[in-house]
Amino acid sequence: MGEAWLGVVLVHGFNSAATMWEPLRRLIGSDDDLAFVDTLPFAYATGLWAVDPRRRLPGIDTIADSLKEFLDTEAGPYRRLLLISHSQGGLVVQRHLARMTAEGRGADLRRIDRVVMLACPNNGSEIALSLRRPLLRGNLQERELRPLHERVAETQRAVLRDIVHAREVTERTCPIPFSVYAGESDNIVTPASARGTFPDAAVLPGDHPGIARPDSRDHRTYTTLKRLILLASPDAGRPDLRPSQDLRPFPDTFAVVALAERIPDMDDPAFRRTVVSQMRRSLAPDSGFSAAYKEHPRDHLVEIVERCRSHRDARRALLTFRDVITALRPDEAATAELRALIGEHR
Template sequence: MLGVVFVHGVRSSAEMWDPFTSVMAEDYDLMAKAVEPVPRFEYATGLFRSSWKPLTVIPSISTVADSLKEYLITEAGEFDRLVLVGHSQGGLVIQRCLVRMLTEGRGQELARIRRVVLLATPNTGSELLQTAREKLVRGNPQEKELRPFNELVADTARSVQRDIVHAAEQPTERSCRIPFSVYAGEQDKVVTRASAQAAFPNAAVLPGDHFTIAKPDSRRHRTYSTVRRLLMEAAL
């Protein structure tokens, strides 16, 4: 059985995937081959730290990536094949997780990940309301990495291209080839097509804006039919 791990974006939650999984639930051919681990992956996110919880922080993307790493080992540990699907910042979390695992010499563990799907991920940042964000949202480590030309995001992207996308077929401790399918939103004003597609070779465009691209309402929605095709291929 193929495990499908959905990773949400900033100021969102695991519930954002409910429209997608509702369509999946009625797709019996797909459900016979691909299911979600339980519980669904979720992490803390937001613009401002709650004043009601003075001892909490908004975690950095690296911290969330380490949480995803443990999720893949524990909740998704029973699956010998996985597909990771990330929306917006969730795609950055996935990439950071993979790179951090390679840094730890765990490349061979990544061989069970058959594909990564990125939907409207700001691979080179988002310029939308950047000046206002910098003034209003201070000290938020997630927001900082959504800015254009962030060094840590750029370093992660280089590692993904070198050690994952263009890696040799045989996994090593420091490399593992995983195919990426990367999509921009046709009407997305939050993440431009250039940022979403970046340097990935298999990049395309799907209908919708930054949010509706990840919320199909039927099996005819092209995001669903596209991801379904990729899942069916990975399940073979």
């Protein structure tokens, strides 16, 4: 593992292989900004049909169980994980998360910072459907790629309820932000299917395989993934945002965010906007403050705290964040803990 402490787990799709990630792995491996990252390709058996009659192709449930063991073992040493999937790989990741929360293992998911899905057939794929049905009749994976598959829809509902819209870590829930992308020229998984019902969805250039194979650091898939990786681990990925040597260490971003998430109404976009607005007024005019709005509460809070970190007067900005929260929610236990955490670094 070396000096890396963020594991980026790569999950390929149907009729593909872990080698499909090589262009992305080369770009990440040669990027000095991402020296804290190890890429961890997860491989599983897939194809149109099993050539050897003594073998069969596994279904999504079986692959999800294999992914669970991969995360426990190969990815076990990493403090934090980011999962990137392509196509059917997104269904595998969702099935894993849904099975974990159903088994009461929500707390075991807390080291996953984010899930990124590229061209995932959340609503199925209709490409060559009339041919696929008779030709691939025994293929368990192909069945779940069909439109309106109930098991896929059930899994998606569970993930949205227990992961995407979750507010706290419990046995049955764990809040993890999802970033969902469609390929703008993808005719295998349409943008509507790739978006599904996920709230944070966008489009990247490329066809179905191309969206996951950036060929340069300027490719928008790479710039987008790099941004998300840096967001997942800002302290390691943004050395330019570390505090100057005359200040004591800036509190861990995720420690601050974890406490802030527990404060009532922090999941309300209007409340978070009020926090930013009051911080802006308090820090103006000599050193104003801005933070881009993010739909997922954790993303937005990470953005706010990281904007404090990158502020020209980082200590003052963080104290302003503390003071605004204290004024808005003075009597909450989490507010007191937040004050104590930030107050420890004078």
